[in-house]
Amino acid sequence: xQHRSISQINTTSxxxxxxxxxxxxxxxxxxxxxxxTGNEEDDTRMISDEDKVIVVTIARAFSxxxxxxxxxxxxxxxxxxxxxxxxxxxxxxxxSLGHDVRYLYISAAPEIMAQSHNxxxxxxxxxxxxxxxxxxxxxxxxGGVFSKQDAEKLxxxxxxxxxSDDVVEMAKxxxxxCPQAKRNECLFRMEKEKADALEFYRSFVLNTAALPKxxxxxxxxAVDFNGSARAASIDRSLLTELGVKFSAINDTVGAVAHAIxxxxxxxxxxxxxxxKLHADNPAYLLGYTPDNDGDxxxxxxxxxxGKGHILQAQEVFALVVTIEVAALSLAGRKNIxxxxxxxTSERIDMIAQAxxxxxxxxxxxxxxxxxxxxxxxxxxxxxxxxxxGSNGGNITKPASVRDPLNTAFTFLKFLSDKKLFSYIxxxxxxxxxxxxxxxxxxALPVYTTTGAFSALAKMGVKSRDWAGLKTRYEDLLVKTFxxxxxxxxxxxxxxxxxxxxxxxxxxxxGEKFRSAEAKGGLKVRFLxxxxxxxxxxxxxxxxxxxxxxxxxxxxxxxxxLHDRILSYQRSLIERAx
Numbered sequence: 001x002q003h004r005s006i007s008q009i010n011t012t013s014x015x016x017x018x019x020x021x022x023x024x025x026x027x028x029x030x031x032x033x034x035x036x037t038g039n040e041e042d043d044t045r046m047i048s049d050e051d052k053v054i055v056v057t058i059a060r061a062f063s064x065x066x067x068x069x070x071x072x073x074x075x076x077x078x079x080x081x082x083x084x085x086x087x088x089x090x091x092x093x094x095x096s097l098g099h100d101v102r103y104l105y106i107s108a109a110p111e112i113m114a115q116s117h118n119x120x121x122x123x124x125x126x127x128x129x130x131x132x133x134x135x136x137x138x139x140x141x142x143g144g145v146f147s148k149q150d151a152e153k154l155x156x157x158x159x160x161x162x163x164s165d166d167v168v169e170m171a172k173x174x175x176x177x178c179p180q181a182k183r184n185e186c187l188f189r190m191e192k193e194k195a196d197a198l199e200f201y202r203s204f205v206l207n208t209a210a211l212p213k214x215x216x217x218x219x220x221x222a223v224d225f226n227g228s229a230r231a232a233s234i235d236r237s238l239l240t241e242l243g244v245k246f247s248a249i250n251d252t253v254g255a256v257a258h259a260i261x262x263x264x265x266x267x268x269x270x271x272x273x274x275x276k277l278h279a280d281n282p283a284y285l286l287g288y289t290p291d292n293d294g295d296x297x298x299x300x301x302x303x304x305x306g307k308g309h310i311l312q313a314q315e316v317f318a319l320v321v322t323i324e325v326a327a328l329s330l331a332g333r334k335n336i337x338x339x340x341x342x343x344t345s346e347r348i349d350m351i352a353q354a355x356x357x358x359x360x361x362x363x364x365x366x367x368x369x370x371x372x373x374x375x376x377x378x379x380x381x382x383x384x385x386x387x388x389g390s391n392g393g394n395i396t397k398p399a400s401v402r403d404p405l406n407t408a409f410t411f412l413k414f415l416s417d418k419k420l421f422s423y424i425x426x427x428x429x430x431x432x433x434x435x436x437x438x439x440x441x442x443a444l445p446v447y448t449t450t451g452a453f454s455a456l457a458k459m460g461v462k463s464r465d466w467a468g469l470k471t472r473y474e475d476l477l478v479k480t481f482x483x484x485x486x487x488x489x490x491x492x493x494x495x496x497x498x499x500x501x502x503x504x505x506x507x508x509x510g511e512k513f514r515s516a517e518a519k520g521g522l523k524v525r526f527l528x529x530x531x532x533x534x535x536x537x538x539x540x541x542x543x544x545x546x547x548x549x550x551x552x553x554x555x556x557x558x559x560x561l562h563d564r565i566l567s568y569q570r571s572l573i574e575r576a577x
Contacts, residue, residue: 206238225249366401
C-alpha cells in the first residue's frame with residue numbers, strides 16, 4: 001500500500017524529538033497530522049520517517065505501561081488513509097515485544113471497545129472527527145479508554161523513550177525483530193477476528209438498548225456514512241433485522257465525501273437524503289452522520305412540516321437524557337443520576353430535576369465522564385445515560401463509549417411507546433400531541449447555547465501558562481463583571497466560579513481550586529437573587545487542538561444576550577492573554 005516500505009527509516013533522534021513537539025498528547029489520545037506533506041486535508045497514505053519512529057515508540061511505551069508479557073491486544077483503525085501504515089508498524093512492534101495481537105483492520109470505535117471485553121487491551125488508531133490527514137492513538141481495556149492518570153503515565157513513558165539517543169535504532173530493531181510468520185498469521189486471522197467482533201458487538205448493542213421483547217419498528221433511518229468505519233460495521237444488518245427501513249449514502253469505506261466532523265453543514269447531505277426518502281416513503285423519519293471512527297453521530301429528523309431538520313449536538317443529548325431518565329423514573333427506579341461534562345447545557349439539570357434525577361459534572365473527555373459515572377454507580381446511583389452534551393452523542397450503559405446506534409435505539413423506543421410519551425409530556429408540563437421529535441423538542445426547557453463548532457467557540461492564544469492566564473482572567477472578572485456584564489443579564493444578582501479537573505468539580509475562585517497545570521475547565525455561573533442559575537460562560541484549553549475552547553449557555557431564547565456574554569468572555573481572555 002506504500003510506494004516505499006514502511007520499514008525503511010532514514011532520520012535522526014533530534015529530528016524525531018522535534019517532530020514529537022508537533023503532536024498533541026493528552027488523555028483524549030495521541031494525535032498529529034500524519035500525512036507526509038503536513039497538509040491536514042491531504043488523503044495520502046504516506047507518513048514521514050520521523051513519524052514511523054514515533055509510532056513504534058508509542059507501541060513500546062504502551063507495552064512498558066501495561067507491563068504484561070504475552071497480553072492480548074485488540075488492534076483496529078478507523079478509515080483514514082494513513083491508518084494501515086500506522087497499524088502495520090504497531091503490529092510488528094507489539095509482536096516483537098511479545099504480545100498476542102488480534103487485528104480487526106477497519107473497525108468502528110464502539111465495536112472494538114465492545115470486543116475488548118474479550119481481550120486484555122485495545123489499541124485503536126484514529127483521529128475521530130479531525131480532518132482526513134490527521135491520525136492518532138487511543139488505548140484502553142474492558143470497553144473504555146484509560147483514565148486520565150493512566151494516559152498521562154503512558155505519555156510520560158513515551159517522552160522518556162523519545163528523549164533517548166537510541167530511539168531511532170530501537171525502532172529499526174523492533175521492526176526487523178518481528179518474525180514474518182507471526183506477522184502473516186496476525187493478518188491472516190483478520191477476517192475471523194473481524195467477524196467475531198461484529199457478532200459480539202451486535203449482542204452488546206442489543207443488551208445496551210434493552211428493547212422490549214419482540215420489539216419491531218417500521219421507522220425508516222437514513223445514514224450518510226461519509227466513508228467512515230461505521231460503513232464496515234453492523235448498522236445496516238442490525239437495524240433491518242428489527243424491521244427498520246434503512247438506506248445509506250457514501251457507504252464505501254474510506255471514500256470520505258465531505259468534512260468529517262458531524263456538525264452544521266456536514267449534516268446537510270443526510271438531511272437532503274432523508275427528505276428525498278421521506279417524500280417517497282413517509283416512514284423515513286430519522287437520519288444520522290457519524291465521524292470517521294463512528295463513535296459520534298449527530299442526527300437529523302423529519303418535522304411536522306415534512307422537511308428535514310438538523311439537531312444540534314446539545315439537542316441530541318438533551319433528547320436522549322429525557323427519554324432514558326423518564327423511562328427509569330416511570331419504571332420506579334430511584335437515585336437516578338446523569339454524568340456529564342462541564343460545558344453540557346444546564347437544560348440537562350432542569351430535565352433531570354423534573355424526573356427526580358441528579359446531574360454530576362466531570363472534566364471534558366469521555367474517560368472523565370465514564371469514570372464519574374462508574375463512581376456514581378459504586379455510590380449507589382442508577383446511571384443509564386451519560387456523555388458530553390457539548391460534543392453530541394451519548395453513552396448508554398453498559399457501554400463506555402458514544403455510539404449512534406444507541407442513540408437511534410433510544411429514539412426508536414420513544415417513537416413506539418405511547419405510555420412513555422404521555423409520561424414525559426405530563427412531567428414536563430407540555431400538551432401531548434403527536435409522538436414525534438418535534439413534540440419532544442417543544443417540551444424541553446429552552447436554552448441558547450454556543451455551537452461546539454462555531455467559529456467563535458475557540459480562540460488561539462499565545463500563552464500556554466494556563467494557571468497564569470486563569471489567574472489574570474479571574475482578576476479581570478472580579479474587576480469588570482458588575483460594570484461590563486451584570487447590568488445586561490436580567491435578574492442577575494451575583495456569580496460563582498466552578499473549576500473542573502478529572503471527575504472533581506470544585507466551586508471557588510483562585511489557585512487553590514485547581515491543579516498547578518490548570519488544564520481543566522473554568523465556568524462562571526450567573527445567579528439570581530435566590531441563587532438559581534441563569535446560565536454560564538465557560539473556557540478550557542483543548543486537549544486535542546492548540547486552542548482555548550469557549551462557550552456560553554443561557555436560560556431562555558435570547559441570541560442577542562448570548563452574543564454579548566460570549567463577546568465579554570472572549571474579551572476577558574484576550575486581555576488576560
